Amino acid sequence: MLFPASFWFGVMLILPLIVITIFSFGERAPNGGYIPSFTFDQYLNLPARFVAFKNTLTLAPIGTIIALIIGYPLAYYLVFKVADNKKNLLLILIIIPFWTSILIRTYAWIFILGSKGIPNLLEYVGIENLRLINTSFAVLVGIVYSYLPLMVLPIYVSLEKLDKRLLEASSDLGASNFKNFINIIIPLSIPGIATGCMLVFILLMGEFLIPAFLGGGKVFFVGNALVDLFLQSRNWPYGSAVACSLVIIMLIIVSIYMKFINSKNNREEVSII
Amino acid sequence: MRLYAYLIYFFLYFPIAIIVFFSFNSGKHASDFQGFSLKWYPKLFDNPFLIDAFNTSLMVALISAILASTFGTMAAIGLNNLKGKLRVFYDSLVYISVMIPGIVIGIATLIALVTLFKFLNPLLANIWPTSFGKPPLLNLGYVSLIGAHTLFTMSLSILIVRSRLNGMDRNLIEASNDLYGTPVKTFLKITLPQLFPAILSAFLLSFTFSFDDFIIAFFVAGSETTLPVYVFSSIRRGVTPEINAIATLILTFTILLLLASHLLMKYKNYSNKGSKK
Numbered sequence: 001m002l003f004p005a006s007f008w009f010g011v012m013l014i015l016p017l018i019v020i021t022i023f024s025f026g027e028r029a030p031n032g033g034y035i036p037s038f039t040f041d042q043y044l045n046l047p048a049r050f051v052a053f054k055n056t057l058t059l060a061p062i063g064t065i066i067a068l069i070i071g072y073p074l075a076y077y078l079v080f081k082v083a084d085n086k087k088n089l090l091l092i093l094i095i096i097p098f099w100t101s102i103l104i105r106t107y108a109w110i111f112i113l114g115s116k117g118i119p120n121l122l123e124y125v126g127i128e129n130l131r132l133i134n135t136s137f138a139v140l141v142g143i144v145y146s147y148l149p150l151m152v153l154p155i156y157v158s159l160e161k162l163d164k165r166l167l168e169a170s171s172d173l174g175a176s177n178f179k180n181f182i183n184i185i186i187p188l189s190i191p192g193i194a195t196g197c198m199l200v201f202i203l204l205m206g207e208f209l210i211p212a213f214l215g216g217g218k219v220f221f222v223g224n225a226l227v228d229l230f231l232q233s234r235n236w237p238y239g240s241a242v243a244c245s246l247v248i249i250m251l252i253i254v255s256i257y258m259k260f261i262n263s264k265n266n267r268e269e270v271s272i273i
Numbered sequence: 274m275r276l277y278a279y280l281i282y283f284f285l286y287f288p289i290a291i292i293v294f295f296s297f298n299s300g301k302h303a304s305d306f307q308g309f310s311l312k313w314y315p316k317l318f319d320n321p322f323l324i325d326a327f328n329t330s331l332m333v334a335l336i337s338a339i340l341a342s343t344f345g346t347m348a349a350i351g352l353n354n355l356k357g358k359l360r361v362f363y364d365s366l367v368y369i370s371v372m373i374p375g376i377v378i379g380i381a382t383l384i385a386l387v388t389l390f391k392f393l394n395p396l397l398a399n400i401w402p403t404s405f406g407k408p409p410l411l412n413l414g415y416v417s418l419i420g421a422h423t424l425f426t427m428s429l430s431i432l433i434v435r436s437r438l439n440g441m442d443r444n445l446i447e448a449s450n451d452l453y454g455t456p457v458k459t460f461l462k463i464t465l466p467q468l469f470p471a472i473l474s475a476f477l478l479s480f481t482f483s484f485d486d487f488i489i490a491f492f493v494a495g496s497e498t499t500l501p502v503y504v505f506s507s508i509r510r511g512v513t514p515e516i517n518a519i520a521t522l523i524l525t526f527t528i529l530l531l532l533a534s535h536l537l538m539k540y541k542n543y544s545n546k547g548s549k550k
Contacts, residue, residue, distance in 0.1 A: 001351030002363070004344040005427060009366045012424040015389075016381030023384055034384075070281070077278045090278075092535055097285050099478075100527045101485040103501050104520040107508055108288030111295070114512075145284065206374020208488055213508070223376045223488075230380055230492065240384065243377050250374075 024240035032234035042241035049242060052225040055211075057249075059136060059221070060204035063143035064151075064197050070144060071151035071196070076185070078152075079159040091156070098149035106142055106213045113138050113214065134216030142210040147203065151196040158192025159185070194261040198254060205250050222246050289524060296517035313518040323519065326503035330484055333415065333499065337422040338480035344423070345430025345479075346472050350464070352431070353438055370428040379492030382421045386413060386493070413495025421489045426479035433478070437471035470537045477534035481527050 024042055027035040046053075078090055097105065111117055113132040122130055132138055162185065170180050208223030215224075222242065229239035296314075300307030317323055352363055370378075390411040401408035441464075449459040487501035494502055500523070507516050 001347045002355075004340075005348035005351075005363075005431070008344065008420075008424055008427055009363075009370070012382065012420050013366065013370050013378075016378070016385035019385040019388055020377075020381040034388075073274070074278055074281050077274050081274055090282075092532075093282060094285070095535070096528060096531055097289070099481055099485075099531050100289075101487075101501065101520075101523055103485070103487045103504060103508075104292065104523060105288060107504075107512075107516070107520065108292050110508070110512060111291055112288060145288070148281070148285070202372055203374070206376045206488075208376055223374070226376055226380060227491070230383065236384055239380065243380050247373065247377055 020240045020243060023237050024244045026237040026240075028235050028237050032236070034236050042238045043245070045238060046241065046245060049222070049225050052220055052222045053245075053249075055219060056205060056207075056221045056223075056246075059139060059143070059219070060201055060207075063140055063147070063204055064201045066140065067144050067147050067151040067200055068193065068197060071148050072155055072193070075152050075155035075159055075192075078156055079162075091153075094149045094152055102146055102209060105146060106209050109138070109142050109145065110213055113141065133214060134218045136215075136219050138214040139211050139219050142214045143204060143207070146210065147200045150199050150203070154195040154199070155189055155192040158189045158195075162188050190261070194257075198257060202250060202254065205246060292517050293521045293524070296514060296521040298514050298517070301514070313514045314522075316515065317518055317522075320515075322498070323500075323503060326498045326500045329415075329418075329497050330500040333418045333422060333490075334480045334483035337419045337426055337483045338476050340419070340423045341426035341430045341479040342472050342476040345427045345475055346434050346468065348427070349431045349434035349438055352435065367428045367431050370424050371432070375425075375486070375488040376492075378421060378424065379489040382417060382489070383413070383492045386417050386420075413493055414497045417493040417495065418490060418497065418499065421493050422479075422483040422486060425489075426475075426482055429482070430472075430475035430479060433475040434468060434471045437468055441467050474534040474537040477530050477537070481530050481534070485523075485527060 022036075023034055025038050025040070027037045027039060027041065029035050074094075078087060082090060110133065113119075115133070117132075119130045119132055122128075166184055166188075167180050170184060171177075175183070206223055207221050208227060211219055211221045211224050212227075215221075226239055226243055226246075229235050229242060295306065297309050297311065298306050299310030299312065348363075352360065355363065390413075394408075394411055397411070398408045445463050445467075446459055449463050454462070485501060486499075487505055490499045490502050491505070500519075504516060504519060504523075507513070507519075
């Protein structure tokens with residue numbers, strides 16, 4: 001039963017990861033090919049792409065936190081303030097954008113933030129020459145817009161599981177709503193928050209489209225550097241080193257994060273489907 | 274609080290609405306609405322590149338969804354009986370293939386397959402019997418697209434089918450065994466019908482993913498063009514009402530698929546609840 005899956009994992013996952021690791025220690029041929037060798041040159045050259053790493057490692061966490069701040073109240077609202085018969089519909093409405101083409105949804109923002117969009121409207125009220133597109137702000141808007149559903153769903157699940165009787169007991173004992181929120185709801189939803197943040201952060205690390213469309217070459221991520229290295233300048237060994245470093249940085253951050261979270265809570269699996 | 278929620282839903286759907294709205298623009302400039310018109314839609318069908326890209330996407334999505342749901346189901350059943358270190362190994366492969374950024378999968382597949390083909394093509398040319406005609410030249414294209422998409426969607430299918438498998442009523446299988454049902458018969462009459470909604474929703478989600486994927490296809494499509502790659506390069510050239518019309522059609526198509534898969538999942542949950550009682 002496992003044979004086809006094993007074959008696929010072997011040829012399409014394990015082999016490519018091994019090859020990319022080998023390439024990252026290789027040398028570049030003058031015509032853009034690969035010369036087998038064992039050198040750390042590619043890795044030593046990484047600072048040349050420092051800006052891409054810096055942008056990714058600042059905007060990805062900032063985007064994740066904004067998505068959390070915006071998404072948490074929505075999840076809270078859905079769990080505690082919406083009638084049961086409406087919950088399902090409202091939840092589907094959050095899932096649908098997540099599964100529809102990210103290409104098209106990001107493209108929509110070129111429209112909205114472009115010079116004929118919001119800046120054009122703002123000119124009527126006297127704010128002129130406002131530039132929104134090709135800024136970090138535009139990239140952050142795109143990030144929050146694209147990944148909000150992925151943040152809301154795990155938090156929703158963990159809040160939904162929360163035993164409502166705890167809240168009643170606490171209220172009976174005289175706790176205010178605010179106290180309930182701080183002392184019961186937030187601590188019990190930490191697994192959901194952790195899962196949401198991790199999912200969003202991981203996907204953001206490899207982001208290419210949002211900076212490509214909304215950052216316009218001014219705000220770019222490691223993903224954009226990779227596209228440039230592989231498809232334009234055809235420097236495969238260097239590109240491989242950049243890709244490997246990205247994965248390694250990601251693994252380090254995720255494992256530190258998991259250790260931190262696991263020490264406080266039991267991990268739970270959350271379905272994003 | 275309610276106002277806040279409405280604002281977020283507005284935020285989520287406003288950009289989509291804008292695209293749909295401007296696809297009916299009669300004017301030539303994408304962001305300047307001049308009147309209602311359907312003229313961009315018939316024009317799409319006169320564009321051979323677009324039709325070609327659509328066919329490629331459809332083909333790739335269909336084949337990878339079939340492979341992913343079949344292999345994924347098989348693997349989920351196989352893994353269910355597996356324990357110990359091997360199980361952990363397979364589980365981590367599943368999670369790695371879901372978690373690793375699409376862009377890294379794209380790049381790694383690109384260089385691995387190019388290297389592999391460089392090595393295989395001369396080999397194939399040597400052993401190919403002359404009576405079969407010219408030896409095939411392995412190249413990036415359908416095979417690499419389907420291969421890379423199936424990796425991700427197969428892992429997704431494993432996760433979906435497995436969650437259904439865990440919720441399944443074991444008693445029925447035991448009852449079937451007690452009544453002298455052969456393992457094959459038990460599988461066909463008990464396991465498979467119960468898994469069917471999960472398999473179908475795995476199929477639909479796999480199809481949606483593959484049909485919508487841009488970043489992996491961008492690297493491994495070779496000389497082929499998929500629909501998202503086509504849309505990407507058109508956007509690069511400038512925003513036109515034509516793109517809005519394509520986007521509207523793609524959105525409609527994927528939303529219909531998603532609703533279908535969601536209804537199936539709901540049916541699955543419903544029967545789940547029934548069996549737990």
